[in-house]
């Protein structure tokens with residue numbers, strides 16, 4: 001087998017707010033740590049086109065883009081090592097969005113949780129189902145799919161609420177591949193179980209939409225005040241306290257080592273006063289954020305430097321996106337008329353959809369497989385399991401490039417009842433059609 005391929009990770013943060021402790025613990029800190037792993041390539045970006053769906057305040061979007069970029073950089077993101085860019089600097093992304101729009105069933109988007117929630121809310125209040133629903137909200141999953149598959153990312157670290165979007169991106173990648181050939185790797189969501197979901201001031205998930213956040217780089221006096229506002233119960237100093245369901249304890253745990261957490265657990269049992277526990281939390285957070293604060297503040301005060309870093313990142317990202325987009329344009333028929341336009345139209349839709357196809361999928365064993373099926377859906381070839389979608393894709397590419405080679409049983413097996421000649425014919429048919 002070929003040497004293990006580099007695994008490409010990609011994730012974005014929507015630029016609608018000021019980064020808070022929840023963003024830091026849930027997205028910024030883990031992505032920075034992940035970007036240092038060997039054998040990975042990391043694409044991290046500021047999703048400002050997505051921000052337009054939720055926010056119509058231009059200055060807020062601009063400010064949030066600066067703040068989130070500064071946070072990521074202050075937390076240790078190395079822009080020489082990570083492809084770090086702003087979504088709206090990559091014009092290929094909205095361009096790909098359109099191509100995907102044309103291969104995506106409206107029904108798929110009707111089922112998106114965020115859109116459905118908006119419609120259900122309207123129905124419940126007796127409004128028109130689509131009242132206040134923009135087409136942007138409806139199209140949110142298509143733009144997100146374009147973000148991901150533009151760079152053929154294998155894995156997408158996200159929160160649980162985003163998993164459906166990644167599933168949809170897979171569907172769109174597969175629909176496009178089915179119609180136009182194998183261009184996209186179907187991406188996968190990765191949920192880091194070790195990453196804490198941080199509660200906010202009121203104990204619900206820390207989120208801008210609940211207005212219960214603690215900004216990451218608030219001035220220390222303000223941070224102290226906000227920590228004092230975290231809900232606790234009314235137990236008096238000296239009374240033992242419960243760690244279960246204590247937002248204060250959970251936030252502490254997200255910053256503390258195992259030993260520190262154990263000590264805090266014991267302090268709760270021994271009846272630490274809430275004011276003292278809050279002081280310890282403040283000190284623990286400050287210990288982690290203080291070293292980043294200087295760099296953060298310097299970047300906020302030098303937006304031109306952040307702009308320069310993002311522009312340099314966009315240039316690297318476009319070095320991937322621009323040639324890939326050219327290939328996709330060609331695949332769908334947006335072509336230079338001087339090359340080949342004189343050729344008669346070869347295939348009508350019926351002929352094209354009656355081609356054999358490679359289908360990629362993942363099994364419960366965690367491995368990535370593919371099979372070659374004929375137009376009636378009969379399996380001709382079955383692959384073994386691969387460690388990544390990319391490896392599977394590479395084998396497909398080489399099978400397609402040289403019909404008849406590589407059928408020796410190391411990577412793929414002929415399906416029962418399928419003849420070798422039949423498979424070679426199917427691969428030739430695919431080669432002719434592309």
Ligand code: TRP
Nearest residue numbers: 010011012013014047050144147
């Ligand atoms: N929708 C994501 C969020 O709100 C942000 C996002 C946009 C994203 N495009 C993406 C995340 C692509 C991962 C991959 O959290």
